[in-house]
Amino acid sequence: MQKSDDTVERDAASFVSGAYEQENTMSTLLVKHENEFRVMHERFAGREDDDYILYRFLKAFKFDVEVASQKLEQTLLWRTANDYEAIKAAVKGLDPNDLESFPGGKLIAKYFPQCTRYSLDRDSNIVGIICPGLALPNEIVAHLSDNDYHKFETYMMVCLSQYIGRLSHARGVVVRMTRIVDLQGLGMKHLSKSMLDTIVASFSVAQSHFVEHMSHIIVINAPAVFNIAWAVIRPVLSERTQKKVIISGSNYQSTLLKYIAPEELPISYGGNCTRPAVVIHDHEAGFENMTIPAGASIEKTIAVKPGMVVEWSIRSEGKDIGLSVDFTDECSSMSVICPPARIPSNSHTVIGSWTASAQQSGTALFKFDNSYSRFTSKQVKVRIDTACQDNSPEITDKNQSVSLLDK
Template sequence: MRLEASLQRGAGLLLCLAPPFFFSNTSEAPVLLLLSLAESSFRASCLLFSSVRSSVPTSLSLSLTLSHSLSLSLCRRLTARGKRATSLPAPPSSPTNEHHCRGPDTRPPRPPGPARSSDSEAELRLHPAAADMSGRVGDLSPKQAEALEQFRERIQDILPLLPAQHDHFLLRWLRARNFHIPKSEAMLRKHLEFRKRIKVDEILTDWRPPEVIEKYLSGGMCGYDREGSPIWYDIIGPVDPKGLFLSASKQDFIKSKIQDCEALQKECNLQSQRLDRNVEAITMIYDVEGLGLKHLWKPAIETYGEILQMFEENYPEGLKRLFVIKAPKLFPVAYNLVKHFLSENTRQKIYILGANWQEVLMKYIDAEELPVMYGGKLTDPDGDPRCRTKIHHVGPVPPSYYVRDHVKVDYEQCMTVSRGSSQQVDYEILFPGCVLRWQFSTESADIGFGVFLKAKKGEWKKASQMHEVVLSQRYNSHLVPEDGSLTCEQPGVYVLRFDNTYSIFQAKRISFSVEVLLPDRLQSPQANGGVKSHERAACDSQS
C-alpha cells in the first residue's frame, strides 16, 4: 500500500508539471520531466527496497540495490541541472535581480538554442539565442544581420505600406518568429491585411467607441518607466463584463483595444523622438484586486482570448514586462483560461508580485511617474491619487445602456427532462480550488436548478440525501439564459440537478454547457482537465 501511494504521488507530480512543458519547445522541459520521474522512482525504490530486502533472494536484493542507487544518482544529477531559475530582470537602477516577484508557475524557461534543421531551412531560420544575442539593433550576430537583410529584400513590395520601415520595426517581426524568415514574412503580410480590413490607420482619428465602453471599461496610460516606456494600467475588479456585453458588440470591444494599441504605439514613437533612442515596448500593471467569478463568464473570456490573440499576431514584441499585483486565490484559474493565447515569449514577461509589490514597482518606475494609489507621488492636477483623468476607474454598467436581454451562447449538450422528474449531471472534482461553471437555457418554460455534493461517484441519490451547495430555485431560462459558477472548496462529486418535478404536464428541453476550470498549477492534458463527468437521469418524482 505504501508503494502504491508513493507511485500515486509521483504520478500526481507529473500531472501538475506536464502541461507547461508539453506545450513548450524548451530544452529544460525534458530535464524537469525526468527530474519528476527520478524523484518518483527514488521514493518507490526506497519503499520497495526497505520492505522486501530481508525476504528476497540475494540476486533480487542486489538488483533492487542497483535500482535504488541509480534512482538516487539520477535524481541528484538532474536536480543539479534543474536548479536554474528565471527571475525578474534587474531594474535599470539596480545591478541585482529582484527575487521577490516571480512569474506564473507555468512560465517557460529561457529560450534554448536552435534545433538542428535541414540544410534547406538553415539559411531561413535562426534563433537569436544561437549566438547569445538579443536580436535588436546594435546586438545582432552576423547571421541575424544577414537574416534582416534577407527579410527586407523579401518584403520590398509591401515595405512602403508598413507603419515603419526601419530596422527596429522589422526586427520585431523576426524576433516574434525566432528569425524564421518565411514565418516572419507571412506574419507581416497578414498584419497588413488586418490593417486594411480594420482601417487601422484611421482608427485614432475617425472612430470613437460607444459611450458605454468609454465610461465603463477600465484602464489607461499613465506615466513612464525608468527607461522611458509608456505604462498602461488595467484595473480588473470593478469591471462589469456582463453589463458591457449587454450594451456593446464584441467587435466594438476588439476595435477599442486596437485603438489603445495604436495610441500606445504612437506614444512609443513620440518617446523615441524625445529621448533620441528607440522605444518600442510598454510596461503593464495588471491590478487584479477584486477578481471574481463574474470575470470568468464564458463570453467575456472568449472575447478576451480573441483580443490577446490579436495582440500576439499584430503587435509583436510590444510588451516589455507585465506586473500582476494584488492577485487573489482565483487568479491561477483565470490565468489558466487565457494562457494558451499567449506566446512562450510573452509568458516569460509576466511577473506575479507579492506583498512587496509597491517596493518592486518603485525599482522600475520613478515615484514621480507612479500614482499615489500604487505607492508613488503622481496625482491628477486636482490632487486625485488615483489619476482618474488618465486611468479609468469604473463601476457596474447601468441597465439603461443595455441593448439586448442576453448574449447568444452556443451550447455543447441538450437533454429533455420529463414531466414530474429531474435530471442529474455529475462532475467528479479531483482537486480543491477548481471552478465549476455552467450555462443553460430552456425552450419553452422555466426549470429548477441547484448544485449538490455527494461523497461517492456511481451512485444515484435523492436531493434530500445530498448536501446542497447552490440553492435550488426555478429560473426563467426560456426568457434569459442562465449562467453561474461555483468554487469547489473540497474534492467530491458535484451534482448539477435540473428539476422538473413540479410540472405534471410539460417536459422541458434544456441546452447547456458545463466546464471545470482548473487552477494553473493543476492543468492536465487529459480529457476534461483531469475531471471525470457522467450523467444520470432520475425519474423519481421525489428526487
C-alpha cells in the first residue's frame, strides 16, 4: 500500500505553472472574490472552514452566495446522514488507487478495471482511468448488494476528494481531475436497469456533494449503445458538468494529447508512458475444465488438514449444475459444508469458503450433480484453493461455513 502523503508530495512537486495556475491560485481567488468568501466564512464558521471547498461551491453555482450556501447546507446534512467523518477517518492516508482498502474493494478491483490516480494532465490535474466496458457486471451484482456498491463508491469519493484537497493545499492551487472513460467492450450486459440506476445514483451524489472536482471527462471508444446510457445519465449532470464531457469514438488520440502530455499517457492510448492504463485480471487463471456427463455425477476430493481454509470458485458454462460439499473426518463422521444447490449457467462465478477447526482433518468432497439431466452433459469451470492457517482458532460448530451460493 502506498501512502497518499508520499504521492501528494510527488504530485505537488510535479506542478507545472501556466494559465491554469493563474486562474486557480487560492491567494488570488480570495482577493478576487473577497465578498463572497466573507459571507461563506461567516455562515459556515466551525462547520466548513476549508477555503478550497467553499470555493468549489461558489464556482459551481456561479458565485451566487445564496445558492452556494443552500447547496453546502444540503451537503453538510448528507455528511451527517452518511457518517462522513467516520469515512473520512477511515480513508485518511490512503492512496485513491488502494481499491482493496475500501469496503467491497477487492471485488471491484477484480471485476471493474480502473486506476483512480494514473498521472497528471497538462494543467497538473490528476488523470484517472476507468474501463466500464471491461467490467463484469454479473459478478459485481452477484457478490455485492446495491448498498455494498454504494458504500464502496462513497468511500472512494471521500478518499479522492481528500486527496485532491491535500494536493490543492500543498500547491496553493485548486486541483481538479481529468477522467478518461474507456468504453471499449461496452455492451447491453452493462446497461441493465439496475446497473444504470447504480450509475445514476453515483453521479447524483458526486454532483451534489463533491462539486467542482472534475476538469474534463473524456469518453473514448464510445459504441452506439452508449447513447442509451448517455440518455439516462445526462439529465443528472449539471449544465456546467455536461460541458466538461468530451465524447470520442475510436479516433481519440489527438483529443487525449490535447489535454495530457505523451509522457503522462499510456502507450495503449497513444502516449509514451509504459505503465499499463489499468490492471486487468485473468478470470480464467487456475480454473480446471470439467465435463459432467448426462445423467451422472462427478466427485472431487480435497485432503483437509487441521485449521485449513478451503475456498472454491465454480462457474457452469452451458446449463445449470448441482453442487454439494461435505466433510468427512478421520473417524468417518460426515458433516455438511454446503448443502445441495443449483449453480445457474452463465450467470456468475459462485464462490465460497470453509475453515476446518484446529482438530479437524479428513476429506472435503465436492459433488457435481448432473443426474437430473438425462440428455445434456455440462461444462463446468472449477477452482479450489487451500491454505493452512497458523494458530487457527478452534471452531466448535463443524458445519460453520461461508457460502455465496444463495447470492
